[in-house]
Each structure stands twice: as C-alpha cells, then as structure tokens.
Amino acid sequence: MSKSKKTSVDRRGFLKGAAAGAAALVAKPQLADAQQTAAPNGQPTAQKQGINGSAAEPTQVALARETGGRPAESSRVIEHPGSDYMVDVIKSLNIEYLAANPGSTYESLHESLINYGDNKMPEFLTACHEESAVAMAHGYAKIEGKPMMALIHGDIGLQHAAMAIYNAYVDRVPIYMVVGNHSDGARRAPGVQSLHSAQDLGALVRDYTKWDDEPLSLGHFAETAVRAYNIAMTPPGGPVLIVCNAEIQGDPIQGATPRIPKLTLTTPPAGDMAAIQEAAKLLINAERPQIIAQRMARTPEGMTLLVELAELLQAPVNSQERMNFPTRHPLAGTGWQGYQPDVTLNLEVGDILPQARIDRARGAKTIQITSVSVSHKSNLQDFGHYADIDLDIGADAQATLPALIEEIKKELTADRKRALQDRGAKLVEAHKKAWERQIEDAQYGWDSSPISLARLTAELWPLIKTEDWSLVSPQGFVGNWPNRLWKFDKHYQYIGGQGAGGMGYGAPAAVGAALANRKHGRLSVNIQTDGDMNYAPGVLWTAAHHRIPLLTIMHNNRGYHQEVMFVEQQAALHNRGADRSHIGTKLWDPNIDYAKMAQAYGMHGEGPISDPNDLVPALKRGIEIVKKGEPVMIDVVTQPR
Amino acid sequence: MQRLLLLALIAVLACAQSPAGDAKHGKELFLSFGCYSCHSFDGHGGAGARLVPMPLNQAGFTAFVRNAGRMPSYSSKVLPDEKLADIYAYIKSLPTSPDAKNIPLIQELLKEN
Numbered sequence: 199m200s201k202s203k204k205t206s207v208d209r210r211g212f213l214k215g216a217a218a219g220a221a222a223l224v225a226k227p228q229l230a231d232a233q234q235t236a237a238p239n240g241q242p243t244a245q246k247q248g249i250n251g252s253a254a255e256p257t258q259v260a261l262a263r264e265t266g267g268r269p270a271e272s273s274r275v276i277e278h279p280g281s282d283y284m285v286d287v288i289k290s291l292n293i294e295y296l297a298a299n300p301g302s303t304y305e306s307l308h309e310s311l312i313n314y315g316d317n318k319m320p321e322f323l324t325a326c327h328e329e330s331a332v333a334m335a336h337g338y339a340k341i342e343g344k345p346m347m348a349l350i351h352g353d354i355g356l357q358h359a360a361m362a363i364y365n366a367y368v369d370r371v372p373i374y375m376v377v378g379n380h381s382d383g384a385r386r387a388p389g390v391q392s393l394h395s396a397q398d399l400g401a402l403v404r405d406y407t408k409w410d411d412e413p414l415s416l417g418h419f420a421e422t423a424v425r426a427y428n429i430a431m432t433p434p435g436g437p438v439l440i441v442c443n444a445e446i447q448g449d450p451i452q453g454a455t456p457r458i459p460k461l462t463l464t465t466p467p468a469g470d471m472a473a474i475q476e477a478a479k480l481l482i483n484a485e486r487p488q489i490i491a492q493r494m495a496r497t498p499e500g501m502t503l504l505v506e507l508a509e510l511l512q513a514p515v516n517s518q519e520r521m522n523f524p525t526r527h528p529l530a531g532t533g534w535q536g537y538q539p540d541v542t543l544n545l546e547v548g549d550i551l552p553q554a555r556i557d558r559a560r561g562a563k564t565i566q567i568t569s570v571s572v573s574h575k576s577n578l579q580d581f582g583h584y585a586d587i588d589l590d591i592g593a594d595a596q597a598t599l600p601a602l603i604e605e606i607k608k609e610l611t612a613d614r615k616r617a618l619q620d621r622g623a624k625l626v627e628a629h630k631k632a633w634e635r636q637i638e639d640a641q642y643g644w645d646s647s648p649i650s651l652a653r654l655t656a657e658l659w660p661l662i663k664t665e666d667w668s669l670v671s672p673q674g675f676v677g678n679w680p681n682r683l684w685k686f687d688k689h690y691q692y693i694g695g696q697g698a699g700g701m702g703y704g705a706p707a708a709v710g711a712a713l714a715n716r717k718h719g720r721l722s723v724n725i726q727t728d729g730d731m732n733y734a735p736g737v738l739w740t741a742a743h744h745r746i747p748l749l750t751i752m753h754n755n756r757g758y759h760q761e762v763m764f765v766e767q768q769a770a771l772h773n774r775g776a777d778r779s780h781i782g783t784k785l786w787d788p789n790i791d792y793a794k795m796a797q798a799y800g801m802h803g804e805g806p807i808s809d810p811n812d813l814v815p816a817l818k819r820g821i822e823i824v825k826k827g828e829p830v831m832i833d834v835v836t837q838p839r
Numbered sequence: 840m841q842r843l844l845l846l847a848l849i850a851v852l853a854c855a856q857s858p859a860g861d862a863k864h865g866k867e868l869f870l871s872f873g874c875y876s877c878h879s880f881d882g883h884g885g886a887g888a889r890l891v892p893m894p895l896n897q898a899g900f901t902a903f904v905r906n907a908g909r910m911p912s913y914s915s916k917v918l919p920d921e922k923l924a925d926i927y928a929y930i931k932s933l934p935t936s937p938d939a940k941n942i943p944l945i946q947e948l949l950k951e952n
C-alpha cells in the first residue's frame with residue numbers, strides 16, 4: 199500500500215471512529231447520481247472526492263477548478279458537512295466577528311458560517327489582506343478584552359498574516375485564528391491545493407503563536423477549539439491557531455455529532471505570597487519608588503487597582519503601552535526633577551527600560567511582576583535584553599495587585615504613612631508643573647505649515663472631549679501629544695502600540711478597535727502615519743463596506759520619517775553628507791493623495807490640509823459623518839514628528 | 840544646558856568674526872541635509888531640539904555641530920564652515936512661535952486641570 203493511500207485510510211479511520219457506536223443522526227453522505235448542487239450563478243458548488251471511497255485520481259470537478267474549465271455536473275449533496283458542526287462549536291465561544299480573505303482551504307467552513315451559521319456570532323468581515331485580518335483582531339481585542347477570529351487561507355494566507363501574528367504575540371493579545379489546509383495528500387487536487395497546504399502548517403508561525411493544533415476529527419476539533427480559546431485568554435494572552443483540515447470540514451458528519459466541550463477560563467496566575475510580602479516591604483520603605491506599567495491593565499479593573507496602589511504608596515506611575523493609569527492623575531509621570539528612584543516596580547514590562555537599568559546601577563532595587571517570565575519561547579528575541587532583577591515574581595501583575603495592596607495596607611505604619619503623604623504632596627506639585635509645561639510646549643510651531651503635531655492634537659481635543667472617545671492608534675510617532683494634552687481616564691481610551699514594532703499594524707488595528715467601539719457608540723479616533731497606511735490600505739474598504747465609524751486623520755509627513763533620521767545618522771557617522779537620505783525613505787514625487795485614496799475605497803476623504811487654519815472645519819465635518827456611522831479620512835500634511 | 844553655556848563660552852573666546860551666512864542658501868541646506876527632520880521645517884523642534892530662538896552665536900553653533908551630543912555630528916569635510924554659516928543665517932531668520940499666553944486653546948487647556 200502506498201504511503202498516501204495508507205494516510206487516507208487512517209484519516210477515514212478517525213472519522214469512522216468518531217461515529218462508531220452512535221446512531222445515524224444527520225449524515226446523508228450520498229444522494230442520487232443525478233442530483234445537482236448548482237450555485238445561483240450556475241457554477242456547480244465545490245465538491246470533494248473520495249469521501250467514502252479510497253484515495254482516487256482527482257475528479258473532473260477538481261481538475262476543472264485547477265484549469266479554469268467548466269466542471270462536470272455534480273452527483274452528490276452533502277447536507278451536513280463537518281463544518282456545520284464546527285460552526286456550532288465556534289458559536290459556543292461567543293465570538294462576535296471574524297475577518298478573512300477568502301480561500302478554498304476553508305471553503306466548506308466559509309459556507310457553513312454564512313448559511314448554516316446565518317453569518318452571526320461570528321459575523322464575517324471581508325479583509326483585503328491576511329495581515330489586515332489579524333491586525334484587525336489585534337485592535338479589536340485591545341478594546342473588547344476578548345478574541346476575534348481571523349480565518350486564514352492555507353500556507354499562503356498564513357505567510358501574509360505572519361507579521362501581524364508576531365505583533366499580537368509580543369503585545370500579549372488574544373487572537374483566535376483558524377487556517378484551512380488540504381492535509382490529505384491523496385485527496386487534494388494537483389496544483390494549488392497542494393501548493394497551499396503543508397505537512398505541519400502551524401510550524402510556519404509556531405515561534406510566535408502561543409499554541410496551535412491540527413485536529414484529526416470533529417471531536418478533536420471541538421476540544422481544540424475550546425482549549426485554544428482558553429489558552430488565548432489566559433495571561434499572558436496571545437494568538438492561537440487551529441489548523442482546520444479541508445477534509446474534516448467538508449466530509450459529512452457521520453453518526454452522532456460529538457459533544458461541545460465546556461469552556462472554563464483558567465484564572466490568571468497570581469504571585470507567590472512570600473514574594474509579595476518582600477515586595478511590599480521594599481515598596482513601603484522606599485524613599486523614591488517608581489512604578490512602571492506596560493501591558494498591565496488587561497481590563498478596567500487593572501486601572502482601578504493601579505490607582506489604588508499608587509495612592510497608597512504615593513509613588514509616581516510611568517504608564518506605557520496600555521491605559522494603565524489616568525494621564526492627568528497627580529501621580530502620573532516620573533516624579534520631580536532629579537527624582538532618583540531607589541525601588542522600581544515593573545509591571546508587565548516587556549524589556550526593562552534603560553532608565554530603570556540606570557537606576558539599578560545607581561543602587562535601586564528592581565522588582566518585576568510579569569506572567570511572561572513563566573511562558574517564554576525560543577528563537578525570536580522578544581524577551582529583550584537581559585536585566586538584573588532583585589525580585590522577579592512570575593505572575594500576572596493585575597492578578598497580583600490585590601494581594602500586594604492588602605499586604606502594603608497591613609504593613610504600613612502611621613509614621614510611614616505620614617512620610618508617604620509628604621512625598622505625595624511634592625509629587626503633586628511636580629506633576630502640576632510638568633503638566634503645565636507640556637501644555638505650554640504646544641505653542642512651538644503653532645502657526646507652522648506643514649502642521650505641527652501639537653497643534654493637530656490640541657485642535658482635536660475640544661471637538662472630541664464632550665464625546666465618548668477612544669484613541670485607536672499608537673502615539674510614539676506623533677510625539678505622544680495626545681498623552682500630553684488629552685485627559686485619558688478610561689481603559690478603552692487608548693490601545694497602545696504594535697507590540698513588536700511591525701509597521702502596517704496601525705491602520706487595521708484602528709479599524710478593528712473601531713469595530714469593537716461601534717456597539718458602545720464610541721467615537722474612534724485614529725491618528726494615522728502615512729508609511730503604515732500604505733502597507734495594506736485595502737482595510738479602508740473593509741471599514742467602508744462594514745460601516746465601521748472611524749475618524750482617521752493622516753499624519754502625513756510624506757515619508758518613513760523614522761528611517762530618514764536613521765539614514766541621516768549613518769551618513770554623519772560615515773562622515774558623508776546627509777543630503778541623499780531621502781533616497782529610499784521618502785514618500786513624495788508623486789505625493790500620495792489620501793483624500794482620493796479614501797474616496798476610491800468608498801469613504802469620505804478630505805485634504806491635503808497644510809494650513810492649520812483649515813484644520814478645525816475639516817475635523818468638524820469629519821466627526822459629523824463619523825457620528826452617522828461611517829469611516830472618514832482627513833489628510834493632514836504634518837511636520838515630521 | 841551646561842553644555843550649551845560651555846559652547847557659548849568657547850565661541851566667544853574663539854574668533855568673534857565669523858563670516859555672515861546666506862539665509863537663502865541656508866534654507867536649501869537645511870532642507871537637503873534633513874535638519875528639518877528632527878528640528879521641524881521652521882526649527883521649532885520635534886524629535887530633536889528647538890532651534891528657535893537660537894541660543895548660540897555662530898561660532899558656538901559651529902562648534903556644536905562639529906561635536907554634537909545626541910545629534911549626529913557633521914565634520915568640516917561634510918559641512919564646511921561657510922555652509923554652516925548659511926544654515927545659521929537661515930535659522931536666525933526663522934520667526935518665533937506665538938507665546939502660549941496668546942493662544943486661547945492653550946489657555947483653555949491649562950484651565951482644565
């Protein structure tokens with residue numbers, strides 16, 4: 199027996215096994231020869247072969263698909279494909295949306311989702327690129343706190359999706375990915391079905407996927423599907439992948455349908471009590487503690503806890519990557535001028551900050567709480583530069599804060615409390631000064647054209663502050679002006695950065711976050727860099743098609759500005775002129791017309807605006823349209839940063 | 840700040856008579872050498888420091904560019920003194936920003952705290 203035949207028989211064995219002992223329930227594997235399954239357009243629907251028989255030569259249907267010819271009339275109907283049951287399982291997970299670029303490796307599941315599943319929970323969103331699909335799910339999860347699904351086509355779709363998966367992996371964000379695969383070599387057609395399949399598909403992205411599996415039966419699919427959801431959600435969150443065989447999707451359900459397993463979310467790991475007691479002692483006795491929080495607040499509760507901790511300790515909080523701490527809280531920041539921390543508390547920090555390393559070199563104690571410490575992988579170097587840590591608590595920071603707060607409350611003497619209050623008063627004073635200086639700094643370049651990012655951000659504020667707004671874009675490339683000028687005090691008001699710094703994340707993540715914000719009636723604002731926009735601009739069409747309200751304001755500095763600066767640095771270092779640094783780094787000649795780009799994708803587009811006096815009327819018009827439920831893009835020509 | 844003062848001192852002690860630059864040519868250099876990319880088109884800062892108002896005299900400015908700190912340093916081979924003089928003249932010609940006191944939006948923001 200040839201290897202391929204044996205594999206095929208084994209697979210059938212699995213399918214039979216799943217059905218063994220059960221009364222025939224729904225399966226009607228074969229109908230009369232003459233019965234035709236024509237789609238409304240007259241094209242016969244996709245057919246699989248060899249379902250009950252042995253591995254066979256590709257059918258005429260399969261061959262016709264490959265050659266583009268008209269296939270022979272079909273002779274079978276599969277009324278209850280495995281993919282219907284898969285939809286039942288997926289529905290049990292309460293996933294609201296899936297984003298996908300279509301492909302035949304999941305065609306059976308595709309059809310079951312939209313017809314059998316009635317295109318609800320999850321609802322299908324058409325993505326023009328797999329990277330967009332996954333990055334949309336990334337943005338969605340950061341607002342909604344739970345995964346969205348990305349449905350991916352075989353090895354090619356997965357390769358397109360790869361960078362977005364890596365971003366989400368490093369950002370510890372749950373994403374639920376299902377990828378189709380023609381696993382059975384004997385049953386797939388020659389040509390693309392082989393080209394688009396893999397022996398171990400998960401291997402393509404396993405280095406930066408939290409967990410993946412390739413189920414071999416429907417029962418196995420169900421367990422994997424529920425398990426995957428739980429793994430994605432358990433801190434540290436991450437993308438998970440289910441490789442979904444075309445054969446299991448398309449073959450009829452044999453006998454009784456398998457059960458749908460129960461989902462119980464694993465509680466997040468909390469810190470060891472002895473370590474928490476030690477941390478409490480260090481923090482209480484610190485003269486100048488500094489809290490640094492990155493991917494800490496997984497939910498609004500995380501913010502509440504961090505405020506409680508900071509106020510208890512009267513310690514400044516440097517918040518990054520998430521809405522961990524209100525920006526105008528008097529303890530926000532890094533303390534007064536010359537504040538030299540003697541203890542740093544690092545909460546879900548990806549790579550200990552250079553300043554915290556300097557502090558430690560000066561004698562500060564470094565405490566770290568992160569669940570990533572207990573879930574490392576090899577190869578990709580996202581674990582960062584090795585850091586000397588004095589107390590390393592391998593636990594989810596948010597889940598550990600309640601015990602840490604309790605311990606501090608218990609140990610804090612009245613004397614110490616008074617000392618902390620004195621420090622707090624100084625910090626409040628320093629914060630007020632720093633805050634006022636930041637706001638006054640917006641004056642520089644106020645009248646400039648191209649428009650300064652401070653001006654852009656300042657002009658936006660009065661227009662959004664009376665709305666329920668949410669900033670769905672990173673801030674690093676816009677000089678952190680929103681953080682400096684706006685009052686952020688709700689968890690959903692900021693979604694943080696790319697995770698792994700992979701550009702092309704911004705536009706789709708904004709669309710995904712705006713999708714999550716839609717049902718809450720929030721005004722989603724995306725300050726969008728131009729380089730990022732151009733990786734996969736088709737996501738604008740997705741936003742327009744699915745009526746996703748989103749105000750996109752182009753931060754159009756006409757280039758990959760970050761890289762311009764890097765090349766200039768190199769030129770200086772090499773003792774050569776910087777006057778050719780635009781080569782390979784600028785996006786001009788011709789200038790890209792974003793208003794037209796928006797219009798081409800079916801949404802309102804305006805600009806380019808380079809006179810600051812034209813800004814407010816355009817922004818007002820844009821906000822009015824967004825409030826009616828549509829996406830808008832306003833092209834603002836900006837200063838580099 | 841200390842560094843700037845030191846440079847200013849060096850500059851004063853160094854030749855008091857630097858060649859006057861050509862602001863028009865300076866603008867071309869400011870753009871082609873990408874000074875704008877960190878300091879903005881009008882010198883009001885961004886990733887790099889604010890150049891307006893320029894705190895250094897011309898000699899101090901030249902000394903700084905030759906041996907900058909965080910900023911890339913440019914040698915006389917790459918940017919001879921005459922060219923730096925032109926860039927300096929251009930920076931000196933740039934208008935200052937309006938004062939925050941005269942910007943209603945900034946005043947509104949300050950009231951919010």
Ligand SMILES: Cc1ncc(C[n+]2csc(CCOP(=O)(O)OP(=O)(O)O)c2C)c(N)n1
Nearest residue numbers: 675699700701727728729730757758759760
């Ligand atoms: C996938 C990917 N390719 C290239 C880079 C390198 N890179 C870092 S920043 C940047 C510039 C992005 O341009 P834009 O989004 O317009 O932001 P700007 O730097 O202009 O503010 C590039 C290309 C990257 N980080 N990710």
Ligand SMILES: [Mg+2]
Nearest residue numbers: 728729757759
């Ligand atoms: Mg750019």
